[in-house]
Amino acid sequence: xxxxxxxxxxxxxxxxxxxxxxxxxxxxxxxxxxxxxxxxxxxxxxxxxxxxxxxxxxxxxxxxxxxxxxxxxxxxxxxxxxxxxxxxxxxxxxxxxxxxxxxxxxxxxxxxxxxxxxxxxxxxxxxxxxxxxxxxxxxxxxxxxxxxxxxxxxxxxxxxxxxxxxxxxxxxxxxxxxxxxxxxxxxxxxxxxxxxxxxxxxxxxxxxxxxxxxxxxxxxxxxxxxxxxxxxxxxxxxxxxxxxxxxxxxxxxxxxxxxxxxxxxxxxxxxxxxx
Numbered sequence: 001x002x003x004x005x006x007x008x009x010x011x012x013x014x015x016x017x018x019x020x021x022x023x024x025x026x027x028x029x030x031x032x033x034x035x036x037x038x039x040x041x042x043x044x045x046x047x048x049x050x051x052x053x054x055x056x057x058x059x060x061x062x063x064x065x066x067x068x069x070x071x072x073x074x075x076x077x078x079x080x081x082x083x084x085x086x087x088x089x090x091x092x093x094x095x096x097x098x099x100x101x102x103x104x105x106x107x108x109x110x111x112x113x114x115x116x117x118x119x120x121x122x123x124x125x126x127x128x129x130x131x132x133x134x135x136x137x138x139x140x141x142x143x144x145x146x147x148x149x150x151x152x153x154x155x156x157x158x159x160x161x162x163x164x165x166x167x168x169x170x171x172x173x174x175x176x177x178x179x180x181x182x183x184x185x186x187x188x189x190x191x192x193x194x195x196x197x198x199x200x201x202x203x204x205x206x207x208x209x210x211x212x213x214x215x216x217x218x219x220x221x222x223x224x225x226x227x228x229x230x231x232x233x234x235x236x237x238x239x240x241x242x243x244x245x246x247x248x249x250x251x252x253x254x255x256x257x258x259x260x261x262x263x264x265x266x267x268x269x270x271x272x273x274x275x
Contacts (some may be wrong), residue, residue, distance in 0.1 A: 010054040020154040022122030029079035055263035057084035067091035068169035069147035091265035094146035133171035173211040190221035193228040196237025209241025
């Protein structure tokens with residue numbers, strides 16, 4: 001059957017608004033403004049260098065929030081204060097434990113890898129499945145919160161998925177990610193967290209341009225949107241690094257560069273190509 005296509009509005013950092021039919025999802029809500037500081041844990045903070053394209057008050061009604069992990073540049077004090085508290089929030093087990101005692105959100109689901117939750121609105125549904133992710137190498141992972149990628153399968157209620165979106169979350173390109181294309185050989189859209197986030201001492205904790213291009217070679221999505229590239233001082237690999245590496249490999253036609261505040265449409269009736 002035909003499907004309505006998916007619209008993606010890029011708000012900033014890793015915050016995107018996804019709309020499929022009547023159903024609306026928000027990812028990693030970060031609404032701090034330029035000059036404000038995000039808390040990264042262990043005494044680390046980073047200054048925001050950009051402004052979000054929308055405020056929580058400007059969002060449409062939400063049917064769910066997908067939170068890759070509990071860091072201040074993904075779930076900040078503005079989001080905690082201003083987002084509706086009864087919106088289902090799907091996240092890691094670590095974030096669920098913390099939010100259960102420290103937040104007023106009333107419908108929080110913590111997923112282990114490959115667990116899932118389904119949300120519905122009208123004739124549309126999305127199945128949210130937690131995918132592997134790793135925020136730091138080796139023993140350094142203990143310094144950072146548990147993180148997840150997510151596979152979002154959109155389609156009609158109680159029907160087969162019509163469109164599959166892979167959101168990487170803040171991860172390095174580690175061997176565990178190879179399970180994503182094994183389980184999901186066709187990904188319509190990948191939302192790729194980049195930035196080459198680098199902590200004091202030179203510790204890399206998110207994909208840089210080269211790792212992002214490697215991820216596209218691994219997953220081979222029909223389309224990809226890079227996010228999480230220039231919003232904070234700890235992001236050390238600019239979007240130009242990724243753009244150059246993808247072009248060098250001849251994969252530029254897959255990538256859609258969506259500016260803050262811009263909306264792109266993917267799929268559509270009878271599997272139409274991205275708009």
